[in-house]
Amino acid sequence: MSLINRIEAALEQHFSRTLSSSAPPRLMEAMRHAVFPGGARIRPQLCMAVAKACGEDDSGLTDAAAVAIELLHCASLVHDDMPCFDDADLRRGRITVHKQFGEPLALLTGDALIIMAYQTLAHSGRLHPMRTVQLLSVISDGVGAPDGIVAGQAWECESRVELGQYQRAKTGALFVAATCAGALAAGVDPAPWRKLGETLGEAYQVADDIRDVMMQADQLGKPAGQDAHHGRPSAAADLGLVGALDYFNALMQTAVDSVPACESRAAMRQLVLSESERLVPPDACELISRQKVSAPGRVSA
Amino acid sequence: MSLINRIEAALEQHFSRTLSSSAPPRLMEAMRHAVFPGGARIRPQLCMAVAKACGEDDSGLTDAAAVAIELLHCASLVHDDMPCFDDADLRRGRITVHKQFGEPLALLTGDALIIMAYQTLAHSGRLHPMRTVQLLSVISDGVGAPDGIVAGQAWECESRVELGQYQRAKTGALFVAATCAGALAAGVDPAPWRKLGETLGEAYQVADDIRDVMMQADQLGKPAGQDAHHGRPSAAADLGLVGALDYFNALMQTAVDSVPACESRAAMRQLVLSESERLVPPDACELISRQKVSAPGRVSA
Numbered sequence: 064m065s066l067i068n069r070i071e072a073a074l075e076q077h078f079s080r081t082l083s084s085s086a087p088p089r090l091m092e093a094m095r096h097a098v099f100p101g102g103a104r105i106r107p108q109l110c111m112a113v114a115k116a117c118g119e120d121d122s123g124l125t126d127a128a129a130v131a132i133e134l135l136h137c138a139s140l141v142h143d144d145m146p147c148f149d150d151a152d153l154r155r156g157r158i159t160v161h162k163q164f165g166e167p168l169a170l171l172t173g174d175a176l177i178i179m180a181y182q183t184l185a186h187s188g189r190l191h192p193m194r195t196v197q198l199l200s201v202i203s204d205g206v207g208a209p210d211g212i213v214a215g216q217a218w219e220c221e222s223r224v225e226l227g228q229y230q231r232a233k234t235g236a237l238f239v240a241a242t243c244a245g246a247l248a249a250g251v252d253p254a255p256w257r258k259l260g261e262t263l264g265e266a267y268q269v270a271d272d273i274r275d276v277m278m279q280a281d282q283l284g285k286p287a288g289q290d291a292h293h294g295r296p297s298a299a300a301d302l303g304l305v306g307a308l309d310y311f312n313a314l315m316q317t318a319v320d321s322v323p324a325c326e327s328r329a330a331m332r333q334l335v336l337s338e339s340e341r342l343v344p345p346d347a348c349e350l351i352s353r354q355k356v357s358a359p360g361r362v363s364a
Numbered sequence: 365m366s367l368i369n370r371i372e373a374a375l376e377q378h379f380s381r382t383l384s385s386s387a388p389p390r391l392m393e394a395m396r397h398a399v400f401p402g403g404a405r406i407r408p409q410l411c412m413a414v415a416k417a418c419g420e421d422d423s424g425l426t427d428a429a430a431v432a433i434e435l436l437h438c439a440s441l442v443h444d445d446m447p448c449f450d451d452a453d454l455r456r457g458r459i460t461v462h463k464q465f466g467e468p469l470a471l472l473t474g475d476a477l478i479i480m481a482y483q484t485l486a487h488s489g490r491l492h493p494m495r496t497v498q499l500l501s502v503i504s505d506g507v508g509a510p511d512g513i514v515a516g517q518a519w520e521c522e523s524r525v526e527l528g529q530y531q532r533a534k535t536g537a538l539f540v541a542a543t544c545a546g547a548l549a550a551g552v553d554p555a556p557w558r559k560l561g562e563t564l565g566e567a568y569q570v571a572d573d574i575r576d577v578m579m580q581a582d583q584l585g586k587p588a589g590q591d592a593h594h595g596r597p598s599a600a601a602d603l604g605l606v607g608a609l610d611y612f613n614a615l616m617q618t619a620v621d622s623v624p625a626c627e628s629r630a631a632m633r634q635l636v637l638s639e640s641e642r643l644v645p646p647d648a649c650e651l652i653s654r655q656k657v658s659a660p661g662r663v664s665a
Binding site: 081082083085086087088089090091094138139142145147148164165166167168170171173174175177178179181182184185186188189192193195196197199200203204206207208209210211213214216217218219220221228 | 383384387388389392440449465466469471472478482485490494500504505508514515517522529
């Protein structure tokens with residue numbers, strides 16, 4: 064089974080388990096709306112790919128870790144789209160949760176998805192309880208204070224913020240959680256996998272900044288130009304599009320080089336490279352490069 | 365050490381651990397504002413009392429479970445106070461988080477407190493990983509879908525709701541999590557402790573309904589008359605004040621009777637009785653009873 068099919072099946076399975084006749088029906092509907100259909104599911108796929116590369120021996124635990132990471136990601140998107148943050152109408156090409164179900168249910172949907180991430184871990188953690196406690200730690204640290212994605216969003220509420228620290232928390236932390244959780248689910252020391260997560264996370268954020276500037280809302284599936292509109296730190300604003308693309312390419316090379324020695328190193332490197340093309344498609348690279356020619360003052364790294 | 369001092373010390377200890385120079389300072393400040401100074405801390409005290417009654421042998425794990433439950437409770441209060449729900453200015457006699465720090469940080473504060481609950485469990489769970497996985501399950505089920513406090517709040521967004529189901533989820537579920545988590549932290553089967561949590565949770569909700577009708581905002585530490593204002597289900601509205609008080613007293617008797625055979629059964633029963641007096645003070649009972657005399661049509665149970 065491909066990784067994308069595997070994560071969809073695991074998400075479906077854990078959703079069916081949570082569904083109960085005693086649950087408030089609109090909350091359950093809003094939770095599904097927030098998670099299906101998904102985006103690229105890159106974080107859970109990364110988690111699963113690392114687990115396989117580490118000689119996975121408890122696929123249920125890998126699935127639970129990957130599902131938990133995706134649910135936490137979806138929860139952060141639901142809250143991030145709300146009126147007090149981005150006030151976005153669109154997400155993944157569909158109406159956002161608060162626009163469809165109202166603000167109160169959107170707030171609760173995010174909360175319920177966060178909790179569901181942990182219910183999923185609890186459900187699948189009994190074969191390897193010590194690994195599960197370690198997963199609990201690594202995954203929570205990717206989301207909470209002081210350095211997880213919630214802290215990253217909170218930096219938007221501070222008067223001073225350093226771009227690197229903001230991006231490491233807002234995006235990088237959950238990528239680190241994804242690679243480290245993959246190793247932990249397989250019972251392997253996560254430390255060598257940290258760098259891959261950090262670098263991919265940063266690359267992902269830079270790519271997001273580039274696309275936010277370059278693309279239209281219908282291509283993005285969400286409103287464009289949000290960073291400038293909200294005055295948020297952005298690599299594309301700091302370095303210019305050409306500088307941001309150079310930086311992105313350098314990060315992806317570092318990511319490829321950082322894959323530790325493992326059974327399927329070649330496959331892991333291929334995953335990183337194809338992700339690179341998905342994040343900043345070749346036609347966008349060409350467009351930016353042409354801009355470079357017409358702006359000879361800028362020199363690429 | 366008294367239970368109230370023990371829970372305050374444990375909360376302080378886990379907050380110090382989370383504090384880091386890399387954290388966004390206003391988020392950390394808002395998280396502390398939401399948790400200190402606290403209310404009665406009844407749920408974590410109940411958790412600790414049950415753990416002691418069950419022959420506690422890992423006080424760090426009990427503390428972590430109690431802290432997790434209190435943090436999840438505080439998180440739900442922060443989100444519940446926000447403009448899209450109660451739009452409350454006061455909580456525990458102080459300005460609410462969103463009024464002090466703005467809506468974006470209030471939303472993130474709730475999220476970060478939920479995650480911190482799990483970071484706390486992860487930190488203290490390594491001595492007894494299997495108990496920790498069970499705690500993860502029981503505590504999450506008290507908060508998330510389908511039957512936890514988030515589901516309880518979500519019932520407020522449904523067009524039809526049954527009072528019992530709503531209250532079991534909104535309040536009862538976290539009391540059940542508190543008693544069951546106390547037993548689990550001590551390595552004991554939680555099933556016999558379930559009934560105590562269910563009954564206390566229901567009694568607590570009924571007492572809250574009574575106080576919401578009877579008291580002024582300065583006595584409550586939060587706005588009064590919120591249930592009627594928001595058209596929420598309420599025992600005081602359904603049964604009248606006299607009926608609600610009778611029902612409360614019957615529930616507290618059931619709670620006392622449901623304490624399982626254990627080393628400190630007498631102390632546990634005393635805790636329940638004193639909690640009863642705290643929830644509906646004797647002068648309130650007297651006031652309601654006088655109303656009963658002047659309304660002879662009503663007969664007490």
